Amino acid sequence: MALPRDKPPPLGASAPGRPGASPGGRQAVSSGTGFVVAPRQIMTNHHVAEGCAAMTARLAGGQEIPATVIAADQQRDLALLRTESDPGPVLPFRRAAEVRRGESVVTYGFPLAGLLSSGPTLTTGDVSALAGLGDNARQIQISAPVQQGNSGGPLLDLRGHVVGVIVSKLNAQRIAQATGDIPQNVNFAVKHTEAVDFMREHGVQPQLEEGGAPRTAAEVGEIAHASTVFLRCLR
Template structure:
């Protein structure tokens, strides 16, 4: 983090009690969902061309499919309604096991805003190919093992495409080696050189073997002062716990220090180690890349007053333009729906946010 001087059964527990069999029958007969039903959860639609014998719905990334949620087979064209427990989060993996044994699967579905998940013939795979046994641990390569006793600095980054991680340039500047640790705890070695922009203080790392969900950049509407934001990253490594940290705040200003139009000012608390982490709006879309905080001691020495909680992030649209110039097309989304809880936004960020270790 740069400090800127003034001058610079578990499956069933995921769902609330309901009467899904009745609702499934009504939907199969073509009855449209009412407003009350829409508020109760989301619908899984069988459009595979044959009857489904099993329905599984588990939180995204879970290593098994848990239990069957269907009380009876689900006909082709029929709909089954589920009411997730509010504590279950917004991202689910969905599977139908069909009469011929094949499986229809959709993963990482956003069920808080997407009220209908349709599984059609394009989602069907061979029997057993969607099974989810826990992945065996693969020993890291020697290039991905942290070296003890070397001088190291840390920061944060996030996945913007397969094997591509966005962070700050100052996080990786002058490093002999850069290690990227994913949410699963495994380290990957970045391959130099990184694509960088000194003016924006951004860097795009190539990290072979690192894949997973990517974060979407907010496309519209334009940012406004006072909007809630969440910063997610790995501050003060070695002092705080090793897990990621979430802080909440607001957009205070639409420009950075001395009217820097490439940045926004935020009140979400950030510390050394947060650099390069995502700044998300309350729908889980990226609106910035955390970059710096004001040096309160320098300000106090010059003005006699202690500046409080003045932090900055690179604007999301500037970061997205940097990615496109580097040959990466970032995912984009509109933030037009209802705000989520900070916990839900944190779950979205956690799957794509990486710990970065710079060894010198």
């Protein structure tokens, strides 16, 4: 039996409960995650920013600031946002292009906002495959659990370097209908090399690092915390 190979559902989340009105009278309709990639520059997914009349970013300290989309790439599913005030320290990308199967990775983001903790959530897992669904060469497959709202969050190695941007998870319901079995922990991230190329194409210089001592997942989370933001889409 052929498996469904449609695009996995994106991980942007609908706004929980009653959407709150912004000062401009707009309503929060969905949410996602972003992270600081350059001074006053935040990266997230295209599908998180798509169709938003305005966006806000809630910083680690709780401040909420406006964010404006300055570049988007639907094929890569990436977007860059600009803020007028400092959103936090820049998260470095891994300089080396290679990511290995079995490599341990950490996610950091805001899944299921309004249902789970209002603060960020950390999960751990491994790189499962070096391509996404249908051999999508722009993505990698990971076993770290992700949920709606994780979209646009950083995927980090154990040295605290970004190796991907969380984007989607396998449609477990459709796979179960086709095979009778529920797949577990089949999730996807845009490769860090794609994110770096996207930034450079739009005149933004990424911070690249290599080496460094291995850290615990908790230590990696502490690095990510100050640089990862909760995004709201307003319409």
